[in-house]
Amino acid sequence: MPPHPLVVVAHDIRSAHNVGSIFRTADCAGLAGVVLAGFTATPDHRGVAKTALGAEDAVPWRHVEDVHTAVADLRAEGYTIAALERMPEAVEPPSVPASAFPLALVLGNEVHGVPADVLAEADLVVGLPQYGVKASLNVSVAFGVAAYGLVARARAVLGSG
Numbered sequence: 001m002p003p004h005p006l007v008v009v010a011h012d013i014r015s016a017h018n019v020g021s022i023f024r025t026a027d028c029a030g031l032a033g034v035v036l037a038g039f040t041a042t043p044d045h046r047g048v049a050k051t052a053l054g055a056e057d058a059v060p061w062r063h064v065e066d067v068h069t070a071v072a073d074l075r076a077e078g079y080t081i082a083a084l085e086r087m088p089e090a091v092e093p094p095s096v097p098a099s100a101f102p103l104a105l106v107l108g109n110e111v112h113g114v115p116a117d118v119l120a121e122a123d124l125v126v127g128l129p130q131y132g133v134k135a136s137l138n139v140s141v142a143f144g145v146a147a148y149g150l151v152a153r154a155r156a157v158l159g160s161g
Contacts, residue, residue, distance in 0.1 A: 003032040004151045005102035005158070007079065011067045011118065012038040012109040013139060020051025021140035022107070027055035029147045032102070034059050035074070037067040071106070071121050079104040083114040083122040084146050086135070090127025093149025098157035100124065105146060110139050126150070 008026055013019050019041050026034050041048050042063050043056035064070045071081050080100040084107050096103070105126065108114030119125065128137065128145055137145070 001030065004030045004154050006031050006147070006150055006154060007033040007035060007074065007102075007104045008143060008147070009035040009037055009067065009070050009074070009104055009106040010040045011070075011106060011114070012112075013040040013107065014110055016041040016045045016047025017051045018110065018138065018140040019045075020048040020053075020056070022143055023048065023052040023055040023059060023061075025140065025144045025147055027058045029144075029151050031059065031147065031151075034061040035070045035104075036061060036063040037070050038065065067106070067115075067118055068121065071104070071118065074104040078102060080123045081106065081121060082124045082126045083108070083119050084126050084128075084142060085114045085119065086127055086130065087119075087125050090125040092129065093126060093146055093153050096124070096126065096150060096153050101154050101158060103150065103154075105143075105150065107139055107143055 010022055036042055079102045082103055082105050084105055106114055
């Protein structure tokens with residue numbers, strides 16, 4: 001099966017274990033790739049390998065120092081740039097327009113989220129409803145929920161499922 005038209009950009013993720021989890025989810029969801037940006041650990045880090053369990057070998061990935069370069073390159077490749085963030089204008093995965101695919105989903109740092117200058121470059125913001133007191137999910141968990149929602153949306157609108 002060809003990969004789904006979705007890549008993830010993991011920017012300044014401080015936990016290598018979160019990065020490994022992102023790789024496992026990207027593989028299981030059939031994503032087209034992973035872009036690691038900034039100080040995000042790469043698969044040669046022991047913590048990534050520990051949690052990725054080989055998924056880092058199954059999903060195409062690349063590392064770039066500057067997230068803005070990654071965003072510009074993906075846009076030039078035809079991707080719509082979306083940030084996963086809690087904002088009033090955020091749309092939930094089932095409401096992402098069909099025209100947004102292929103889509104690059106930018107994840108931000110566990111503490112600071114997606115930086116304002118990266119949000120300014122995004123074509124849209126994807127968000128997840130938050131009903132609890134903390135109103136916050138771990139970045140790898142939020143990515144998993146969003147990735148599967150976006151894959152379901154892409155399959156529905158592009159005729160893959």
